[in-house]
Amino acid sequence: MSDITRYEPGKRMSQAVAHGGLIWLAGQVGAPGESVTRQTEAILANIDRLLAEAGSSKSRLLQATIWLASMDDFQEMNAVWDAWIDPKNPPTRACGESRLATPDYRVEIIVVAAAG
Template sequence: MTIQRINPSQRWSDITIYNGIAHFVEVPECEETDIESQTKAVLAQAEASLAKAGSDKTRLLSVTIYITDFADVAAMNAVWDAWFEPGTAPSRACVKVELADPACKLEMAFVAAGGHASDASGPK
């Protein structure tokens, strides 16, 4: 099987696709101060990444949410719930962590049924 890497750099690739499954992580612009705006930013970025992988949010298989404060979970869940059509949410884990940038309140790791992106670069 071929591994496809979209926008690879020395430390990471924006998206890695293997066997039709896309893996990627989204981090908000951390100047956005509240959990709602950071969650909306991450989900908007995820939609763009899913499109690059030939997928969409209805094809998400799982998401791991890394959050810095469990007091923010209810507000994050409100944005999350509004983003999905009923019955299309993937499996999910939510873990409390300390992130590298203290201004960031969360980041999310996505796994989705994907396709082959037409704008991929780098070795396969």
């Protein structure tokens, strides 16, 4: 049985959990009140950081789930996503509209990656 490694554990949740060759990241958000572009940039930078800490990278992404406070922001978020993603190794992806934790959050991204 392989070990479970928790990254940045807190009282309520860990920011990432690695087990069995997979890495799950908690939903990542940017600074409340910032534009969709700025929030998405901050989220993707944090994903890069957490994956690196766990020994992986965006090239090893398996799945991404993106929540937008409004689907009106789809193109703005995609402009940042498309510039960031490894075009040779895109993950599966779903994107939908959802009420986020506060109205100041406009984007939340959850990813799963392979380790290594």
